[in-house]
Amino acid sequence: MASRSKAYDNRRWLRIAMVVPPWYEVPPPGYGGVEQVVAGLVDALVDRGHDVTLFGAGAETGTRARLAATVEEPQMERLGEFLPEVVHVARTNRMIEAGGFDIVHDHTVIGPLTAQRRSVPTVATVHGNPVDEYGDVLRSLGPDVRLVAISDAQRRLAPTLPWYGTVHNGMVVDDLAGRSTDTAADREGRPVLWLARFSAEKAPELAIEACRAARLPLVLAGKCVEPFEQEYFSEVVEPMLGPDVEVVLNPDRSTTARLLLSARCLIMPIQWDEPFGMVVIEAMAVGTPVVTLNRGAMPELVQDGVTGFIRDDPGDLPQALHDAARLSGRACQEHVSRNFSTARMAEGYELVYADRRNASPLARAHIL
Known part of the structure; x- marks a missing residue:
């Protein structure tokens, strides 16, 4: 078995096994934040000369990676069940052992638990909040896994975990088509947009209240598939509609x-410690500012007063919604280009893959 702490040779490229959950295709046709991030990372790594094999579900991938499917159809309808991911990881591990890989980059929950059985090192990106039962799982991984956070805020929730580094999520910024020339007058007639899954953590009801107080129209757009989401929509949101x-x-x-491009601003009245918030980056990338509450990673993503407004009190959101119209779309785009490109994300992960513990200001990888 190869050493998990080996220093790689002088090759500039690696053979990477990229493991995603079996729920959605990569990239996803709709909801699927993890899969959207991985799609951008895969293509950026291929652009940088690496050989990437994507282990996931479905018959095809929209990325430039080689697809190794463990199941013919994405398992979205079984989301929340335990067994589909267990089967997916077991099949993935068998293929990895026969594939001659240099590194496994795992985005599943269960996969890192099997790292000791893999003959090559495992890097695991933590996409959820590392607390409670999930935190206990992460604490059990041991030294065989290089644990990577997606924000410093996420790390602060569990500072004693053996974090290897932090790499912010990124998105393709080469062909941004935002409203960088829009004026405040252009935005005045546009609706505020809330875009998330229907849940208490995302607080669509606070978005309705804030927009009503500001006398601004609102578009509520989001995932409403799982029973708890449908229940929340019918019991909390639907009675408030008008x-x-x-x-x-x-x-x-x-x-x-289209909704992001045509919005006055994005509102994020989150009621939990959001570990990242990809929709925030997607909004700013097309020149749409963000109004959010001060929770989780929001201060790492939004430049207060430049690309949006961060407020501590929901009562301050209505005025911020009005003020957002004057912010520069070009400033929003430039902020994303500088800080959240897929190239920057890929460079951060290259440091982790290569087991180099030096910081990279370009990649925003804070290596311990």
Whole structure:
């Protein structure tokens, strides 16, 4: 068995096994933040000369990686069950052992638990909050896994975990098509957009209240598939709806792109410690500022007063929604280009793959 702490030879490229959960295709046609991030990372790594094999579900991938599918159809309808991911990881590990890889980059929950059985090192990106039962799982991984956070805020929730580094998520920024020339007058007639899954953590009801107080129209667009999401929508959100609120359920990627582009701003009245928030980056990338509450990674993503507004009190959101119209779309785009490109994300992970514990300001990889 190869040493898990080996120093790689002088090759500039690696053979990477990229493991995603079996729920959605990569990239996803609609909801699927992890899969969207991985799609950008895969293509950036291929651009940098690496040989990437994507272990996931479905018959094809929209990335430039080689697809090794463990199941013919994405398992979205079984999301939340235990067994589909167990089977996926077991099949993936058998293929990895026969594949001659240099590194395994795992985005699943269960996969890192099997790292000791793999003959090559495992890097595990933590996409959720590392607390409670999930935190206990992460504490059990031991030295065989290089544990990577997606924000410093996420790390602060569990500072005693053996974090190897932090690498912010990224997105493709080469062909940004934002409203960098829009004026405040252009934005005045546009609706505020809330885009998330329907849940208490994302607080669509606070978005409705803030927009009503500001006398601004609102579009609520988001995932409403799982029973708890449907229950939340029917019991909390639906009774609050009126002519000033438009609802778009389960939008696909093209619809969400159109909504982001045509919004006055994105509102994120989150009620939990969001570990990242990819929709925030996607909004700013097309020149749409973000109004958010001060939770989780929001201060790492939004430049207060430049690309959006971060507020501590929900009562301050209505004024921020009005003020957001004057912010520069070009400044939002430039902020994303500088800090959240897929190239920067890939460079951060290259340091982790190579077992180099030096910081990279370009990649924003804070290596311990």
